[in-house]
Structures are given as C-alpha cells and as structure tokens.
Amino acid sequence: MPENRRVAPAKAPPASAPEHGGAREGRGTAFSATPSSRVSPSADRIEGCVVYEELKRRIVASKFIDVLRQEMRFDEDEYARLVVHLEGLAQVMKTRGSLDKELALHLYLIPQMTRNAFLSYTDRTRDSAIASQLEDAWVDLDALVIECLT
Known part of the structure; x- marks a missing residue:
C-alpha cells in the first residue's frame, strides 16, 4: 500500500441500529416494515409496476372470452372479475405512461370478440337473453x- 494513502477506520454502527442492517425503529423508509409518512417516489413506482403486472396477468388469463367462444355461454362470474381488473387497470394507467404490446392486444380483442359474439346471436334471434347481455x-x-387508454 502506498505511504501517502490513508484508510479511514471502520466506524461501528450506532447502538440503536438493528443487528441485520434494517431501518431503525421509529424511522420508516421505503424498504422498512415500519410505517412511514415519507415513502420514496421510486417505491411508489415499484408498487405501481407490481400492481400493473398483476392486473395484466389477470386480464390476460381471464376465461371470459374463451368460455364465450368455446361454450357460447355468458359467464357472469368471469365477466365480473374481468370488469374489476379493467377498472383497476384504468386507475393504474392514470399514473403510468404506457402499456406493453401484449396487454394492448388483449385490450383490443376483449370488446371486439364480445361484439362479434353479440352479432352472431342477433343474427339468429332478436329476443335472446344472451344477446342483450352481450350487447351490454x-x-x-x-x-x-377506452378509460384504460386515456
């Protein structure tokens, strides 16, 4: 080691610091388990990304369109779940700038496939209960x- 170079001695952690490097008790940070009134913007972004990815996963995995196409049945439970996920995505998209291509494709196809099913039912019978459900x-x-995209 060169003679003109000094190395600062290592400082011992303060007595109030936790043993394993976590946040001090009573002082919250973005990565601590203690509540904090100050959460960093990057933590909000990370949480928003996690929520976005989970909503995307659920929307893509939705069985509403599959059941509609394969069984020609309107699954009300799947529809209700899909609506909840789309409403959540609309909220997330208010703060997020863009969405990926896979999700954009699904967002385009879901109403389009529902419309196509509606049109196939209205061609067969005008008084079908499922036709009015599909139209709504x-x-x-x-x-x-549209709310998700604006």
Whole structure:
C-alpha cells in the first residue's frame, strides 16, 4: 500500500441500529416494515409496476372470452372479475405512461370478440337473453378499455 494513502477506520454502527442492517425503529423508509409518512417516489413506482403486472396477468388469463367462444355461454362470474381488473387497470394507467404490446392486444380483442359474439346471436334471434347481455357487456368493456387508454 502506498505511504501517502490513508484508510479511514471502520466506524461501528450506532447502538440503536438493528443487528441485520434494517431501518431503525421509529424511522420508516421505503424498504422498512415500519410505517412511514415519507415513502420514496421510486417505491411508489415499484408498487405501481407490481400492481400493473398483476392486473395484466389477470386480464390476460381471464376465461371470459374463451368460455364465450368455446361454450357460447355468458359467464357472469368471469365477466365480473374481468370488469374489476379493467377498472383497476384504468386507475393504474392514470399514473403510468404506457402499456406493453401484449396487454394492448388483449385490450383490443376483449370488446371486439364480445361484439362479434353479440352479432352472431342477433343474427339468429332478436329476443335472446344472451344477446342483450352481450350487447351490454360489449359496450361496458369497450368503455373500460377506452378509460384504460386515456
């Protein structure tokens, strides 16, 4: 080691510091388990990304369109879950700047496939109960997707 170079001695951690390097008790940080009134913007971004990814996963995995296409049945439970996920995505997208291509494709296809199913039912019978459900769902899903994109 060169003679003109000094190395500062290592400082011992303060007595109030936790043993394993976590946050001090009573002083919250973005990565501590203690509540804090000051959370860093990067922590908000990370949380927003996690929420976005989870909503994306749930929207992509939704069985509403599959059941509609394969069984020609309107699954009300799947529809209700899809609406909740789209509403959540609309909230997340208010602070997020963009969405990825896979999710954009699904957002485009969901109302379109619902519309196509509606049109196939209205061609067969004008008084079908499922046709009116599909029409309402198509309009609602289209509006939710527009809300997600704006």
